[in-house]
Amino acid sequence: MKITLKPEQQKFIEAQVTSGRYPSAEEVIAAALELLADNSEPKESSTYQKWVEETRPKVATGIAQLDRGEGIDGEIVIARLQEKFRKIRENKI
Template sequence: MSITLNSEQEKFIQTQLESGRFTDAMEVIQTAFHLLEKLNDDYLQWVEETRQKVDLAIAELDRGEGHDGETVVKEILERFKQARQETE
C-alpha cells in the first residue's frame, strides 16, 4: 500500500521528529494509529454503555417508574435556582 501525505501532514510529522519525542516518521504514524484505535474503542464502549442505559430507561418506563420530561426539567431548574441563591 502506498500513501501520499499532504504538505500539512508532512510538516506535522517533521515537527514531531524535531521535538525529539519520536525517532522516525514510522513511530509518529504508529502512535497516531494507536491513538485512533483507542479513540474508536472508547467510542464503541460509549455506544454500548449508552444502549444499556437506554434499555434500562425503557424498562423503567414500561414499569411506570419514569417521570415526564416537563417535571424533570422543572426540578432541575429549581435545583439550579437554589444553588445560585446559596452562592449569592
C-alpha cells in the same frame, strides 16, 4: 521534529489554552493525537464503541422502566432542575 502550523491551527490551539481547557499547547496537541489514535483503531476497540457498549444496557433499563410506567413527566423534571439551579444561584450570592 519540527512542525509548522497554519495560522488558523495556531489560533485554535491558543484559544484552547486561553479558555483554560488545556494548560499548554502541548496538552492540546496531545489530546488531538489521542483522538486521532482512537479514531484510527478498528471500531470494535475504539473508545466510542466502548461507550456505546456501556450505554446500551442503561438505555434498555430506562426504556423498561418507562414501559412499566416508572418514568417522570418531562415538565416535572425541568421544574425540579430549575429549582435546583435557583437554589445553587442563591447560595453563591
